[in-house]
Amino acid sequence: MPSSVAGPEIERLIQLLARLPGLGPRSARRAALTLIKKREQLMSPLAEAIRIACERVTVCGTCGNVDTSDPCTLCRDPRRETSLLIVVEDVADLWALERANVANARYHVLGGTLSPLDGVGPDDLNLERLVARVAEGGIAEVVLALNATVDGQTTAHYVTDLLAATGVKVTKLAHGVPVGGELDYLDEGTLAAAVRSRTPF
């Protein structure tokens, strides 16, 4: 778009919006127009919300979650089981597990997975702190809730080896048929894993 059309301020807004995941150049333009049209209802509140989040949001020094306090709300929650620690790759995974309301546990966010091709090594992950937390004692079980991808499983193996010395019980998520899934549409790997791990009815 020639810069003369919309002025550099709008151009800049579009460029920054286009860097959000899920928005391309075209949808960023639509989003910018929506913001401009809904100035009072959306644009001002969003500017304020981003400013506040920018100021206050911090990464929890204990688990790696993002929150406005450090330690984060989850780490400070006295009702949570302290003996169960769920290791996730990313904050998004932590949120997904919390949405599922699946475990009353504490978390540890690695901040990525080992990926030699992308140059991500053990030092780039939040692993030292994980070992330290387990070594401090009080944790009976570490659940590796990592993605069922090659990188995720490589990381899981690495973490297992790393924690072997501490003697803590390390478990991983079950593989199997997704709830609501149809066998016909599942890949062979999942079907094989589901048969291998079959449970009594």
Added chain:
Amino acid sequence: MPSSVAGPEIERLIQLLARLPGLGPRSARRAALTLIKKREQLMSPLAEAIRIACERVTVCGTCGNVDTSDPCTLCRDPRRETSLLIVVEDVADLWALERANVANARYHVLGGTLSPLDGVGPDDLNLERLVARVAEGGIAEVVLALNATVDGQTTAHYVTDLLAATGVKVTKLAHGVPVGGELDYLDEGTLAAAVRSRTPF
């Protein structure tokens, strides 16, 4: 998501992002996480860009375009043909025509189309100003660049009737085969229009 996970500030940011077109609740969460992770490179600049746009962007009193000045850059551009006026539904359409670099003309943004079902009547559109601009003289031709939808065409007919008294030449965009389009995939209406409006080779 239970509000205890991410804190009300992040929650609020996600809610506002989810109101942008093209972002649902899930992609808004991803966008919020991206913002938090790229605080320096993306979050601060975006907050600043939205704040500046919020302060400075205004609607041009002449044509209805959005810009940081009133009259807007297009209305003030002395190199533009003043005798040709292109009527569009929305600022996004104006931007699309400018991107195509198709006409060195001025614009008039209606701000919508007549839609009795949605309760949009002539008073909701920027029509009075359009008639006034044409009545002021100096405009030889009004091009109705409205969407080829029922609402768009209804509006085109209404605008034509409205401008009949001024005696200005009113034209509309050609219907036909889109450039790069294959006949096999086109609907009957477009094909019929293309045959009716065939041109000498």
